[in-house]
Amino acid sequence: MKSQLNLKKAIITVLFVIIGVTVFAQTGKISGKISDKKTGETLIGVTVRIKDTKNGASTDVEGRYIIPGLNTGKYTIEVSYVGYATKNITDVEVKNGSSTTVDLVMEEGGSQRLNEVVITANVKQESVNALYAQQKNSAGISDGISAEIIKRSPDRNTGEVLKRVSGASIQDNKFVIVRGLNDRYNTALLNNSPLPSSEPDRKAFSFDVIPSNLIDAVVINKTSTPDLPGDFAGGAVQIKTKDFPATKTFEVNYSTGFNTISTFSDFYGEKKQDLEFLGIGSSSRDLPSSFPSTKSRFESLPVKDRVRLTKKFDNNFGVADLGKALPTQSLQLIFGNAYVFENDSKLGLIASATYSNASTISKELRNDFGEPDIATGKSPRLFGYTDDFFNNRTSLDALANVSYSFGNNKFSLKNILKQSFDNNYMRRSGTNEDINQARKVSQIEVTEKFMINSVLEGDHVIGKNKSKLNWNLAYTSMSNDQPDMRSMIYAKDLVDIDNDAIPYQAGVPSIASPSSSGRFYSELNDRVYSGALNYSLPFNWLDASQLVKVGVFKQYKDRGMKARTFGYRTSTSNVDLSQPIDKIFADENIAADRIYISETTAPSNQYDATGDLNGGYAMMNAVLLDKLKATFGVRVENYIEKLNAVDNSGSPVKVSNNYLDILPSVNLTYALTEKANLRMSYSNTVARAQFRELAPFTFYDFKLQVVTIGNSDLKRTQINNFDLRYEFYPAAGQMISVSSFYKKFKNTIETGYLAGSNAAAKSLTYINAPDANLYGLELELRQSLSVLNESSEFLKSLTLSGNVAIMKSEVQLGGKQVNIENKRQMQGQSPYIINTGLQYAKSDWQASVLYNRIGRRISIVGFGQYENGVFRSDYPNIYEAPRNIVDFQVSKKVLKSKGEIKLNVSNILDSDARFYQDVNGDKSYTKVGDQLINSVNYGRTFSLSLGYKF
Template sequence: MKLIHVKKVLSAITILIVLSLNAGSLFAQGTGRISGKVIDQKTSETLIGATVNIEGTTKAAATDVEGHYVLSGLAPGKYTILVRYIGYQSKTVSDIEVKANGNTPLDITVAPAESQALKEVVVRSTYRKESVGALYAIQKNSVSISDGISSELIKKSPDRNTSDVLKRISGATIQDNKFVVVRGLSDRYNTASLDGAPLPSTEPNRKAFSFDIVPSNLVDNIIISKTASPDMAGDFAGGSVQILTKDIPDENFVTVGIGYGYNTQSTFKDFKSGYRSAIDYLGFDDGTRKLVSNFPTTSQITLRQLPAKQNIQAINTLNNDYNVYTSKALPTQNYQVTIGNVKEIGENKNRLGTTVALTYRNAQTIVPDFIQQYDNVDYRSQQNKFSTNVGALANFAYSFGKNKITLKNLYNRVLDDQFTYRTGPNTSNSSNDNRFYAYDLLEKALFKTTLEGEHGLGEKSSKLKWNLSYSNILNDQPDQKKVNYTQHNAGEDFVAQITNLNKENARLFSHLNENIYAGKVDYNLPVNLFKQSTLKLGLSSQYRDRTFDARFIGLVLNTNDPNSDAVRLRPIQTLFGPNAIASGLYNLDELQNLTDRYTANSTTNAGYAMLDSKIGEHVRIVYGLRAEKFDLNLVTKDPTAKAVNLDNLDLLPSVNFTYALTAKANLRASYYRTIARPEFRELALFSYYDYELLANQQGNPDLQRTVIDNADLRYEFYPAAGQIFSVSAFYKKFQNAIEPLIQDENSTTNITYFNSKSAYVYGFELEARKSLDFINSSNFFKNTTAYANLSINRSKVTNPTDGIPRLEKSRPLVGQSPYVINAGLQHTEMNNKLSINILYNRLGERIFFAGGGRFSSIYEKPRDMLDFQIGYKVIKSRGEIKFSGSDVLNQRYNFVYQLDGKPYAPSGTGTTFKNYSMGSNYSLSFNYTF
């Protein structure tokens, strides 16, 4: 499978080189063009077949299935265009300036005709007014309650990947630097899609998509829908995150970017690591860490069927390099190349567009003082992480007449190699001190391809849209190595714990492979109902197929050998040296548990019907019903273990009501039912020891799906295009909410999952984005925009009554923050050549780890995050230099709990569970567009 992905990356590079060789021909023209979309002023629906022509000439274009038009071959100068469409008022837009070799973007709104009179009414506008009006109409006329961020705002932040971007959106936060929390609901209650097709869970031990896998520069825009409509998948409660990548560019371009970053506690400091191969820098393991194909089977090892010679041979196939290498941590490196190409074909000026991009990032970070204090431990660790991210995007689109076909491809690969050195006492095993070593490599890869078609049909602007997609997720831990030395009394020698095998010192070899096949079709038809209505029907299907395999293997010392005591005193570098292995001091051993290997598949078939109706001038209602049929099967390799089967049919009604209070203000209300299904991992009995969490994680095959009833109310006011003030309130009631169940009665904590009897969440959100020109009419205030969003959340879940006395009878949902604050200032100077962006983020105390019978819930304490970016455009604005800083305050992450057998009081001091700092990051980058 690795070879297949290498070929995919090489293919993308080949395409990029070919296009680059032809890049010089892309910009040889001396003319310019005007392009954009024609949209309905009342609904923001794009209009198919509208005529757009240059006044006083015969040059004209018709809008395609996306409402897009292109007027090309225009000599530099100013133009006026005329837009006509049956049943709508005609509109002229003047003062449109066209520059040589440039594209002038212009979206145009047109209003329905007031009467059927034959006399044509022509509405007049200017380029500036029309650009502002189109943006305003799109903002105001969205169907559901949603928040988002565009590529332009992404460029103005120091965010490197999608997870960094998401925390800028109202009501959204990020956990563990990669998992999204929306409205206080943890990652398992949110879904993600890329280019209209669902994204799978990237994690082997939780239901979550790791958003750090998608580089931010490949994103066109991100929208989080917080309410549901029937045409959306129904398996979310917090938000549906929709990521769109770029397809047909507005003009031809080649953009090259390079950047370097400095971390205050890592860069140029001593960096500790285990074995490293050269191609780790390319995001691929070289294969020497993985088990060879003819490695002994589990039964051969556990039944002691290996003769001494074969035992030694098998051990020697493992990567037994336990050296700790020291180097200097290099600066963070970022490189990216993006090519956009658009061509007009034939007399009808059909458009063929291509966007191809390659991204590369490497970072070496050090956490010098990672503190852990839980139960009987008091640990201090140094963590060193080597991380490489390689991404490739290749999107192709062809628009002809009322049709558009798009093929979008994304490949991304992340290699994280973390070395941890930990010291400190653990009184549960009577140790005065420990020296713990962990060499932990994780490889994640995502490949996704989507073929999509959009077709305008008939005279009524009906539309047929379909897509087919395939996704592949890989998540490999080819050799997680852990070794612990203990010292029982001060002054004694440290002794390696290698006389028996358990999950705290075993080597983990795991492989997760998941394929997702999905398809859907949607049909839109305008109907004569009320003032204006659109009927939308659709079908979709998704099939998931996962295989997971884990083996816990280790070398166990033969204590009958007279040299065994001396071997246990060896340093880590020679503990498993060739001489000890060759002399037969070690036996190969394995922890046999057939539930550590499982296969699973699920099928989700759905159909829906909905109406989008304008009733009078002010009322719009989007309402309908979605039906989803879900089937799941999961089996382990253990024939005695219970097979998991789920079979659910859910009817999911929804209604979204919008009342236009004024031309600039809306009142919205909605009700909708959604669900949350258990993830494969939450159902599988596979038990995994997390050495960082100091706990075992295991699934529960008896979990049921969650049903959520949701209600929302929102007031929104748009004082001008790009500006907003909104207040929202929401309430969610859960049946069978899925929550972690903590069993901490034994020496090692066990985490599994349960369905709570009752749970609810409620809260409100406030968002404001406004130019400061109301303070003063000077250019300084006109060019300064302030924005802020505030989310206040409350939740309650009832802990299980399973016969175990629990400290907390009820608690907030895991991951739910009582408040989230995002704020910022954006300022431009020197005719937009200089841009300054300052960003602030803070979230309230939230549960990281639910409480059990002995210890209270663990809370993550609030911390302030301050980021900034300064950009300056050079070389006729084709190049831009950016200086960025992220987490400049560098406040420590602090997680606390109550040690004395009492529930933790929020906002209290508590006892430290873990405490660490990631350092501040500063970077300098340069981008140039040819």
């Protein structure tokens, strides 16, 4: 932690300096993107000029142009390109200090006569044509949201934007779930470069770091093409940020929020230290500097030295009254500008920084149950707790991009930084019937996360045939530190629970047990190096434009993880264990005949791992017939993963897997009409185990009271994907689609209990299920309600959007796991997802009502045994019950549309999360018939944001 402090300070300072550079202009611009109507490919070197003037520009390597320095008024722009019909676009209005976006499509000239034709359209008509071309010409089956739709929504970050994509849902307000498949089956790319996982133990990226107003487009690819990463089955999320902002802007946004459970309630926890108000953890939480570096060195010391070292730990088990929980606060600064120089060279700058601080309280019920009685079918309760979680999160997120384009070249440097500090305190009370105790529990846990991702990329157009060369180099550094997690249990006999004369006793045993009274330290560091080179060659064949694309890539991951655990022990009864928690570890109680610390670190509590991915691909975008297009090819990925660890017996564990995957894919698109497509797709993809899942590292989850251990024998999952889709575009921005899909999994990775587990002592691990199948049907609608009455101005302002995904999955274990049912639905797989919304957009007002529901899914797979061929559950599956989530947003432009006020209300129905065992088998949660394992009450959240664009 100490070694990274200065680096973090320097990076944060540089990012704020970039954001602070602002210069404002008073003239307007016309900007946009030009593409081929038939293929959807962007066109390079197209001449765009103001008609009857010399003022103009040419499109760059991305098909974009900017014409700056225009006075207020209406213009006609003339667009010409060799081999294409010239276009005149009328009624292009420019306003002072703003940019007018004009995206358009060009029609290829099939004859000399057509080349001489001049097509005239107004700007509104051309915007419709451009949107149709974008929607219809994607290579694979995908769903997305353009910058224009994002602009009209109240969404603040990419995580909120993704909620609106068909078949997608967001978990914890930031992690994307596609087609009901969890993290491991999705991947993310930012500006064509794969994003690293922002979480240490899951394949997930926290999308809330990217402000929505810096996004050019968001697309979720649901079918694979050879130029996409091969490790997904749900979706590949592609986020494209703006390189050259349409207009110069400096934007400030401030938001505050009120939660019905948290805000102004009594808040408890540990006080912040040093720079923790910026999300940077204090080095004072590290192990004492003089502490021995290994368990063996510490435990071999004489008792007097161990006592001396015990006193070096801060007596910080006490919990402070931090007053009332304040409303959540967030401040965001955004700067963007594009500078146009001679010869159409351009410099683009985009930067944003977001600082947030939130104090939240969640209330949970937590139970567990033993094995059911054979005669009655009822299970005895093992424990029942009421938990209060107090969480304070401080985070600093930043994005800084700079791009320079000249001639047929463009270079970009893009950076993302995430820094967060979580200070958590859990207060638990309840009963443990399994050991006949009443308990009061305290746990203090701090987590510091840091990630920086930098990408240097270049785009070049080569030769007269306009072939394209693209390359990128990327580096990611990520750390996840948990310094000094402290836990303490106070307990007394269950029969004395109502007898105040008998006090609770601190759980300081004669043999150290960290779960009773102890400390836990862990450090995880990831480094990822990657690079890619792509080349595309356009050519004419079958009287149409075709494209061949090839590429090579490499990604190298390096991880180091280590943890140390300590437990307090007492050798005599000289200590009054009924003292308050902040008195137990006072200096007078730390002695050889009283209390001192022992190290309980297991040999498996550290590991090192590397992942080396190399490969290449070849593909073709072909127009085979007038209405039939095909994208086909093959991707080859060679993944070598190595892991070195030690199991709890002290024996070395080495993982060395070398996978060569040949991943073909084909996507066919047939244009039934000008407004309708029929799409078909087939592809092979994979899903790889995470390092944490392979490592024999044993972690006791104090919250769940289970042990989780990795499985070094895990293999990667292989997936066959089949898709069929009909899509219809009745008007610009409107869509109706019906999709069906089937996925066959080999060696799918699931979470299950180790053989030998019982209800009272459970150990979770990861397993490969030999076979699994997933079937699904998706329906999507985005429709203006003006179809009900075309003369109604009110209905013209309303848009109904909805998507429903219905899925069925089945895992077949083939008897390989003796304690798990052979056939069941996939763990984490939702049987349905419903996303609907009604949006209102009129002049300066925007409003929307959103509804989301996810079908019940298996959270943790249970266990049991087969008797006479019939499975009898000893510990039933734990399901996550469906929740009805309703959110409302309304916004109003103010101060001549430079300012904006937004009000968001989340979880209007105050829906709780519930996890339960379906004892009565009715496939729904009932309070009387089922066993509630966990419920979480989040409350309703009201947030108000104020924004201003200078």
